[in-house]
Amino acid sequence: MSGGHREADGQAPSELLSALEIIESQPLAERAEAFTAIHDDLARRLDQTLGAGDPAHR
Template sequence: MTDANRTEDAGPEGSELISRLRIIEGQPLADRAAAYASLHDELARRLESGPTDHRVSG
């Protein structure tokens, strides 16, 4: 699977994330580290604010 196919299959939010990751990868190492830390914090906040229904179907 090519990068273009992965981007198309990712949906709008996935495409945005892939775009952000590409931008981060183009930055100098020190800036890249800070950008990844910021992205990590943002994603962690989004996960923590999501639904908390942990039921497992089975």
């Protein structure tokens, strides 16, 4: 993969890292909520990519 690889939704991996850096600078309670939101978003994208009926997804 090249350094220009982009996520399926068009976001560069560096954008995710930037978001994580911003979250890390927040108070703990806000970090927990923000990390949960990122987790939920990434899980949703993974489900969309793999498909909910894909046996490899389970």
